[in-house]
Structures are given as structure tokens and as C-alpha cells.
Amino acid sequence: MDDAPSYGYLSVAVIRSLQVESVLHEVMAATMKKVFESEWVSRLIDGLLPVFATLAALLVGAVMLLFLKVNPIEAYKALWVGAFGTSNAFAETLVKATPLLLVGLGICISFRGDVINIGGEGQMIIGAIVATWVGLTFTTLPGWLVITLAMLAGFAGGAVWGGIPGVLKAYFRVNEILSTVMMNAIAVQLMNFLLRGPMIDPAQAELASKIPQTARLLEIFRLPRLIPTRLHLGALIAVILAVLVYILLWRTTLGYRIRAVGQNPHASRYAGIKVPRYIVLALLLSGAFSGLAGATQVFGVNYRMITDGSASGFTGSAGFNGIVAALFGQLHPIWSIPASILFGALLVGANSMQRVVQVPSALVIALNGLVVVFVVSSEIWRQKRQRRRLSVARQDGDSPPPADEQPVPHTEAGT
Amino acid sequence: MTESNKLPSGRSRIDSLEMRGITKRFPGVLANYKVDFDVKSGEVHALLGVNGAGKSTLMKILYGLYHPDEGEILLNGKPVTISSPKDSIHLGIGMIHQHFMLVQTLTVAENVALGLPSSRGALTDLDRVSKRILELADIYNLKIDPSAYIWQLSVGQQQRVEIIKALYRGAALLILDEPTAVLTPQEVDELFVIMRQMVKDGHALIFISHKLHEVVEISHRVTVLRDGRKIGTRLTSETTKQDLANWMVGREVGFVPDRGKVEIGEIRLKLERVVCGSDRGTPGLRGVSLDVHSGEILGVAGVSGNGQRELAETITGLRKVTGGKVFLEGKEITNLAPGEITDRMLSYIPEERMRDGMIKDFTVAENMILREHHKLPYSRYGFLNLRGISKHADDLIKQFRVKTPSQETHAKNLSGGNIQKVVLAREISRNPHVIIAAQPTRGLDIGATEYVREQLLVERRKGAAIMLISEDLDEILALSDRIAVIYEGQIMDIVPRATATPEKLGLLMAGVHP
Numbered sequence: 001m002d003d004a005p006s007y008g009y010l011s012v013a014v015i016r017s018l019q020v021e022s023v024l025h026e027v028m029a030a031t032m033k034k035v036f037e038s039e040w041v042s043r044l045i046d047g048l049l050p051v052f053a054t055l056a057a058l059l060v061g062a063v064m065l066l067f068l069k070v071n072p073i074e075a076y077k078a079l080w081v082g083a084f085g086t087s088n089a090f091a092e093t094l095v096k097a098t099p100l101l102l103v104g105l106g107i108c109i110s111f112r113g114d115v116i117n118i119g120g121e122g123q124m125i126i127g128a129i130v131a132t133w134v135g136l137t138f139t140t141l142p143g144w145l146v147i148t149l150a151m152l153a154g155f156a157g158g159a160v161w162g163g164i165p166g167v168l169k170a171y172f173r174v175n176e177i178l179s180t181v182m183m184n185a186i187a188v189q190l191m192n193f194l195l196r197g198p199m200i201d202p203a204q205a206e207l208a209s210k211i212p213q214t215a216r217l218l219e220i221f222r223l224p225r226l227i228p229t230r231l232h233l234g235a236l237i238a239v240i241l242a243v244l245v246y247i248l249l250w251r252t253t254l255g256y257r258i259r260a261v262g263q264n265p266h267a268s269r270y271a272g273i274k275v276p277r278y279i280v281l282a283l284l285l286s287g288a289f290s291g292l293a294g295a296t297q298v299f300g301v302n303y304r305m306i307t308d309g310s311a312s313g314f315t316g317s318a319g320f321n322g323i324v325a326a327l328f329g330q331l332h333p334i335w336s337i338p339a340s341i342l343f344g345a346l347l348v349g350a351n352s353m354q355r356v357v358q359v360p361s362a363l364v365i366a367l368n369g370l371v372v373v374f375v376v377s378s379e380i381w382r383q384k385r386q387r388r389r390l391s392v393a394r395q396d397g398d399s400p401p402p403a404d405e406q407p408v409p410h411t412e413a414g415t
Numbered sequence: 416m417t418e419s420n421k422l423p424s425g426r427s428r429i430d431s432l433e434m435r436g437i438t439k440r441f442p443g444v445l446a447n448y449k450v451d452f453d454v455k456s457g458e459v460h461a462l463l464g465v466n467g468a469g470k471s472t473l474m475k476i477l478y479g480l481y482h483p484d485e486g487e488i489l490l491n492g493k494p495v496t497i498s499s500p501k502d503s504i505h506l507g508i509g510m511i512h513q514h515f516m517l518v519q520t521l522t523v524a525e526n527v528a529l530g531l532p533s534s535r536g537a538l539t540d541l542d543r544v545s546k547r548i549l550e551l552a553d554i555y556n557l558k559i560d561p562s563a564y565i566w567q568l569s570v571g572q573q574q575r576v577e578i579i580k581a582l583y584r585g586a587a588l589l590i591l592d593e594p595t596a597v598l599t600p601q602e603v604d605e606l607f608v609i610m611r612q613m614v615k616d617g618h619a620l621i622f623i624s625h626k627l628h629e630v631v632e633i634s635h636r637v638t639v640l641r642d643g644r645k646i647g648t649r650l651t652s653e654t655t656k657q658d659l660a661n662w663m664v665g666r667e668v669g670f671v672p673d674r675g676k677v678e679i680g681e682i683r684l685k686l687e688r689v690v691c692g693s694d695r696g697t698p699g700l701r702g703v704s705l706d707v708h709s710g711e712i713l714g715v716a717g718v719s720g721n722g723q724r725e726l727a728e729t730i731t732g733l734r735k736v737t738g739g740k741v742f743l744e745g746k747e748i749t750n751l752a753p754g755e756i757t758d759r760m761l762s763y764i765p766e767e768r769m770r771d772g773m774i775k776d777f778t779v780a781e782n783m784i785l786r787e788h789h790k791l792p793y794s795r796y797g798f799l800n801l802r803g804i805s806k807h808a809d810d811l812i813k814q815f816r817v818k819t820p821s822q823e824t825h826a827k828n829l830s831g832g833n834i835q836k837v838v839l840a841r842e843i844s845r846n847p848h849v850i851i852a853a854q855p856t857r858g859l860d861i862g863a864t865e866y867v868r869e870q871l872l873v874e875r876r877k878g879a880a881i882m883l884i885s886e887d888l889d890e891i892l893a894l895s896d897r898i899a900v901i902y903e904g905q906i907m908d909i910v911p912r913a914t915a916t917p918e919k920l921g922l923l924m925a926g927v928h929p
Binding site: 259 | 731733752753754755756757758763765770771772773774775776777781785786788789794797798799801
């Protein structure tokens with residue numbers, strides 16, 4: 001240090017301030033440490049993680065946009081406006097989010113029960129077919145009754161389609177990932193057969209084009225609209241069901257058992273829970289929610305069943321995207337609501353982005369993929385973080401110090 | 416002692432290793448506080464303490480897995496820094512972990528070579544590794560086949576592979592972290608033979624354990640840790656089990672619990688020539704007949720793997736009975752579903768509590784109702800009654816002195832002893848008529864062990880019929896009214912406690928009628 005008097009005062013001041021700062025710094029660090037170690041902050045960080053992951057994905061997307069010589073700010077603005085800009089846009093986002101949420105609710109149930117249901121597409125299709133049949137058959141009944149029956153029929157159809165792989169897994173140890181995917185293929189072909197044959201729109205049957213679609217539902221059978229947009233009752237039903245699924249999972253013995261079996265089938269069996277039954281139920285309920293998603297698509301959006309021959313031609317891949325939405329919502333039914341809206345917004349906003357800044361649609365799909373990759377990685381990171389936190393807390397298998405018992409004070413003399 | 420600064424493995428000895436004033440803090444916990452510890456060539460120094468006393472932390476510091484906040488380590492009198500296991504291995508320190516670090520699908524030689532540079536560069540040198548393994552095996556009398564796959568080996572053999580691995584890397588000082596926890600009594604004896612040989616050859620061994628009789632048997636000196644502090648170091652020959660136990664827990668420990676007098680009542684559990692298979696497809700039980708009376712503890716002694724698991728599982732309905740009958744309070748329960756048997760007030764404390772007794776990601780409160788969740792007051796009409804569940808959890812946490820931050824804590828965050836307390840609380844609080852307790856104190860520290868035993872005696876006093884399946888003869892002798900010895904799926908004999916001696920039981924356990 002320079003000892004020249006002119007600098008003396010200054011240096012003392014600097015040192016003082018440094019000391020104060022270091023003390024402050026220590027205090028800050030200690031506080032920060034405490035804050036970061038406290039349980040709810042950790043939870044908050046964990047909760048916000050998907051949001052950060054999404055932002056990171058959009059950042060990478062921005063680089064891709066730059067390569068395409070598109071101004072990313074402009075593009076994302078178009079995306080935002082397209083998804084949330086007007087009440088119509090927002091309604092459209094919610095319309096897209098509805099099947100994602102319904103499928104996602106089923107995924108919350110099955111994944112909590114450690115059953116990996118990849119059959120959302122097929123279950124949606126079967127639910128839609130059964131519901132459509134109800135709508136086209138009972139044309140003389142009152143509208144509210146037919147809608148109710150059709151929704152229940154969709155629910156039941158999906159349940160059967162999910163229940164079959166459930167039974168196969170529970171009693172014959174067939175891997176459910178394989179069987180649900182296979183059931184998707186069967187459902188698609190069944191749909192193609194029905195929509196080109198027995199259930200084809202009589203008008204199309206006479207035309208040469210033979211577009212695979214059913215006849216239009218009667219106007220009184222349409223799900224009521226909530227506001228003067230395309231937003232229909234299905235969205236409200238989905239949100240109510242999200243609450244019900246939360247209650248199911250954490251407030252009923254059925255949910256307790258599904259979760260118990262999912263976490264540890266051995267202990268569940270020892271405790272007297274009939275494990276296979278709850279494996280079937282988890283998949284069956286999961287399928288039922290997808291089936292309902294299919295039914296609401298027909299009764300709330302298209303008013304008929306229509307396809308291009310592929311599964312996504314009818315479902316718009318909601319059976320798969322619902323899985324992503326549920327995982328994004330950390331398999332929690334309530335968190336799945338914002339997660340579904342986010343993915344709905346991406347779907348809708350991406351369309352308008354495509355229109356406004358003229359990017360290829362492939363980029364939009366890539367953007368979706370990026371979000372998924374980032375979210376999944378952040379989830380892995382979160383789990384690692386949690387493990388580390390726990391291992392520190394446990395400290396060699398010791399229990400964390402209980403609240404009423406202070407840990408050994410640091411200052412006390414040894415031995 | 417002239418030329419022999421070398422060990423038989425060719426490596427030079429570690430004459431002395433000293434840890435001075437080691438302090439290690441974790442958030443909220445003081446794991447080690449000013450601990451001094453030393454070990455010399457040619458001795459077994461035991462490190463004794465209950466779970467969480469700081470034994471493992473101290474040894475992980477020595478092995479370079481943790482860094483001490485304060486203190487120093489001296490090797491042959493010179494200070495050394497150990498910042499990673501690589502450093503410690505380089506210095507000649509090896510560690511045998513409680514859970515083996517072996518790749519199941521690789522051979523012994525491949526496991527030993529794993530992570531080491533090959534003498535042939537990019538090509539493997541497994542033949543040379545195997546040769547060296549055989550040399551070492553010969554020197555240290557460790558029978559091992561370098562080409563055997565790990566999954567083919569018994570637990571005891573796998574431990575030998577770990578020892579070879581350490582020796583291969585030139586370990587002169589070996590840290591054995593609870594090496595006997597996973598071994599059968601015979602395997603423990605074999606391990607001790609190996610350890611004695613190594614000590615004779617000039618190795619220094621650190622033996623971590625909370626089993627007193629083993630410490631007394633094998634060690635030359637013993638250091639006791641409690642709450643992260645060193646309580647003291649003594650020559651093993653100058654201490655008694657009772658002294659060490661008091662040091663460990665910090666108070667007088669009653670080894671023989673007060674059993675009290677209990678009227679033996681009616682037969683609660685009866686097995687008639689029960690036959691069943693085992694997981695390996697061989698016969699598990701071959702005609703077991705037993706009965707357990709109200710107010711009685713029937714001890715089932717035997718060497719591990721002689722049908723104990725099958726016995727517990729046939730009674731609880733988890734394993735199919737292929738012959739014979741099981742009666743609970745006079746009614747036949749053969750091959751009923753586990754839930755139906757449980758509902759007839761049979762409680763079960765399973766051997767593998769983490770796998771079978773607990774749901775790790777459920778909260779303590781949720782675990783407490785695992786068996787009774789479908790009954791009042793925990794649920795009604797299929798809906799859980801959170802208030803009832805919470806009150807139940809609070810009551811049991813208090814009553815059974817479970818150490819947990821809250822009832823919302825996930826079970827996986829509790830220590831082993833407290834997890835067992837949760838299982839015990841759940842099973843006992845139902846006021847069961849019959850209790851099957853399988854290895855209820857295995858892996859628990861003295862405090863928790865004592866507590867579990869006390870609770871079983873309390874239930875006996877209340878009139879429960881208890882079957883205590885244990886490999887710990889001391890436990891069987893301390894608690895049982897009668898002792899059944901199981902050997903190869905059959906009951907060798909049932910002896911009253913008064914006439915049972917360890918020697919007599921030992922012979923029966925070996926399949927010999929005295």
C-alpha cells in the first residue's frame with residue numbers, strides 16, 4: 001500500500017469500506033446461504049425451473065432464427081401476439097390447451113402409478129369414435145343428454161383402450177410402453193376403416209373424393225361456447241377435472257394406493273394392497289382422460305370426426321404433447337394447467353410466427369422440440385440437485401437434526 | 416524387522432498414520448470436532464460409534480472423499496494433503512466400502528483393472544492383471560478366481576475382490592467400513608482370518624463397526640466416537656464390552672432387558688407341516704410345524720438362508736404355501752391374500768425394511784397409515800381424513816420417539832434407526848395379536864436396537880404372540896421364551912430358553928443334534 005499522506009486517508013477509507021464490505025458480504029453470504037438452503041426457496045427454484053428452461057430454449061431458437069436471417073425479436077413478438085395478443089388468439093390457445101390438459105391429467109395418474117402410458121393418441125381416437133357414434137345415433141334425444149352421454153362414452157372408450165394394456169401389464173407382465181404404442185396403431189387403423197366405411201359421412205360416400213370423415217353433429221349437440229370465440233365448455237371441464245384429479249391423487253384411498261404402488265410395489269403388497277388391480281386402474285383412468293380429450297375435440301371443435309389417415313390427422317398429436325405438458329407440470333394436475341396453456345400457446349403462436357415472419361414450419365416444430373429437451377434436462381438437473389441437498393442433509397446416513405433438538409454447538413470445547 | 420520395511424505385496428509399509436484435530440462441518444451438523452486418530456503398521460484399530468457418530472465422515476476425510484475444515488494428516492510423521500481418493504491410493508491407503516464398488520457384469524480381473532492404465536496402452540492387459548491377482552491371492556490366502564463374474568460370487572467373495580482390488584493398487588493401510596454388516600457369521604470368521612494375516616504381514620487396518628463383540632475379537636486398539644467427538648482410545652484388552660457400550664451411547668446400557676413375568680396364554684399362531692418353495696426354485700420350507708402362544712416370544716434362530724425369509728413370507732401370505740396349513744387364532748389362513756391376513760391383526764416387521772416396510776418417497780405420516788389407510792379414522796367413504804392421519808402421525812412420532820423434522824418429511828430422509836421406528840410404530844400401534852419380526856434390529860445402532868427390543872417385550876406383556884426371526888444369537892437369547900432352530904427349511908429342535916446355551920444352539924444351527 002502506498003503510505004503517502006495524500007493517499008493515507010483514502011487508503012484507510014478504502015480499507016474500512018472494504019472491511020465493512022467484507023462483513024456485509026459475509027452477512028449477505030450467510031443470509032443467501034440460509035435462503036438457498038431453506039426448503040421453500042428450493043421449492044420455488046424447482047417450480048420456476050421449467051420457466052427458465054423455456055426461456056433458454058427460446059434463446060437457442062433465437063440463434064436458429066438469426067441463421068434464417070429473421071429478426072428473433074420480431075418473430076417472438078409475432079409468436080406472443082399470435083398466442084395472447086387478442087381475446088380471439090388467447091381463446092385459440094386455450095382451445096389447443098384443452099386436449100393437452102385432459103391427456104396430461106391422465107398422464108399424472110398413470111406416471112404417478114409408475115405406468116408409462118404412451119397410448120394417449122389411440123385412447124383419444126377410441127374415445128372420439130365412441131362419442132361420435134353416440135352423437136350420430138341418438139339424434140332424437142335432448143342436447144344436454146346426448147352431450148353428457150357422449151362425454152361419458154368417450155371416457156369409457158378411452159378407459160377400455162387404456163385398460164387392455166393395464167391388464168396385460170398387471171397379469172401377464174407385458175411392457176406397457178410397447179403395448180400402448182401398439183394399441184395406438186390398432187386405433188388408427190380402426191379409425192381409418194370406420195371413417196372410410198361404416199361411419200363415413202353419407203355426403204362423402206357419394207362423392208369421388210371420399211374424404212374420411214363422419215357426418216356433422218347436430219347443432220344442439222355442440223359443446224356450448226364460453227365467450228364469443230371458439231373457446232368451448234371442454235376447457236372448463238378440463239380445469240374442473242384437474243382439481244378433481246388432484247383430490248383423487250392426494251385425498252382419496254384410491255389415489256393413495258395408486259401412488260403407493262407406483263413408488264414401491266413391494267411395500268404396497270406387504271401392506272395388503274392388491275398391486276395388479278391398481279396398475280390396471282392407473283392405466284384405465286389414464287386412458288379414460290385421453291378418451292374424454294378425443295370426445296371434446298369432436299363435440300367442441302370439429303363437430304365431426306375427421307382424419308387424414310394418420311393418428312395426428314385427428315389428434316394433432318395431443319396424445320403425445322399431453323405427456324410433455326404433464327411432465328412440464330411436474331406430474332401435478334394443477335401445475336399441468338399452466339403447462340398445457342404454454343404448449344397450446346406455442347402451437348398457436350408458432351402458426352402466426354410462420355405467417356408473419358415467413359419461417360418454415362419445420363422451425364416451429366424444432367422450437368417445440370427444444371422446449372421439451374430443455375425442460376427434460378432441467379428436470380434431471382433438479383433431481384440431481386435434490387439428491388445432493390438430501391445427501392448433505394443426511395450426512396452419512398444420519399438423520400437431519402430434529403426441530404426440537406439443536407445440533408452440537410460449534411463453539412463448545414471438545415471431549 | 417531388518418529388511419521388512421516391505422509388505423508381502425512388495426509395497427512399503429505405512430509405519431504410522433496420524434489424523435490431528437480433524438473438524439468437519441456440514442450445514443447444521445458438526446460431523447467431526449477436533450478428532451485425533453492414529454493407526455500403526457501391524458495393528459487393527461477399531462473405530463466404534465453409533466450411526467451418525469462421525470465414523471464414516473472421518474474415514475472419508477482420510478480417503479480424500481471429504482476435505483476437513485480444520486486439522487492435519489501425518490503419514491510416517493510427515494504432513495500430507497489428501498484431496499482425492501487418487502491421492503490416498505497413491506499414498507497407500509485403500510478403502511473397502513460398506514456397499515461394494517464392483518461392476519456385476521464384469522469379471523474379477525476386469526473389475527480390478529477398471530480405472531487403471533493398461534500396460535499395453537490401448538489394449539487390455541487382463542492376463543497380466545489376472546497373474547498379479549493370483550500372486551496376491553496366494554500371498555494373502557484369498558481364494559479367488561480372476562475370471563469369475565462378480566454376479567456369480569457370494570457377498571463374502573465379493574468383499575475379497577474389494578480387498579484384492581485395494582492390495583493391487585498398493586494399499587498398505589486399509590479402511591474397512593462396516594465390513595461385517597453384509598456377511599454371514601461364517602464369512603465374518605473368514606474375513607477375520609484374512610485381516611489377522613494382513614496385520615501380521617505389517618498392514619495397518621482401520622475397522623469401523625458398531626458391533627461390540629467383533630471389535631473386541633479383532634482389534635488391538637479401539638477409539639470411540641460420539642456426536643462427532645472422540646470419547647477416547649484404549650487398548651482393546653483393557654476394556655470390556657460394557658465399557659465400550661457405555662462410551663458409545665453415553666450412559667449405562669442394560670444388555671439383558673427386563674423381561675418381566677407373563678402368563679403364557681392360548682395358541683395364537685400355528686403352523687402344520689408347512690411346505691413352500693424358495694426364490695431359487697429349491698425347497699424353502701420342508702414341513703415346518705410350530706406354534707406361538709399369547710404372551711410368548713418364540714425365537715427362530717438359524718444361519719442366514721435356511722428358510723427364515725420363506726417362513727415369514729408364508730405366514731404373512733406373501734409366498735404360496737404348497738403343503739400344510741397355517742392357523743391364526745384357530746382359523747385357517749393358508750394362502751389368503753396378505754391384506755386379509757393383516758386385517759386379522761397380524762403385524763409384520765419385514766427383514767428388508769427399506770424395500771418392504773417403507774415407501775421412501777411418501778411422508779412419514781403417509782407411511783404410518785400404510786396398513787390401515789382404508790379404515791377409520793384415516794379415511795371414510797374412500798376419502799382420506801387428513802386430520803386423523805396427521806394426529807395419528809404426531810401421536811406415534813411422540814410415543815415412539817421418532818427423530819424427524821416433521822411428519823411431512825419423506826421417509827428416505829430419515830436414518831435407518833428412525834425408519835425402523837416408523838415401521839415398528841405402524842405395526843405395533845394397531846395392537847396386533849400376532850407379530851412376525853424378521854431381523855428387527857439388523858443394522859441399527861445400540862440405542863435403536865435397545866428400543867426395538869423393549870417394544871417387543873412391551874407387546875409380549877400385553878399378550879401378543881411374537882415370532883422373532885433373527886440371526887443374532889444374543890438377541891434371540893435375550894428376548895425369547897422358547898427358541899426354534901431352523902436348518903435347511905426344517906425345524907431342528909425347539910428348546911426352552913432356560914436350557915438353551917449358545918453352544919447348543921450353535922450345533923443345532925449347523926444341523927447337528929447335540
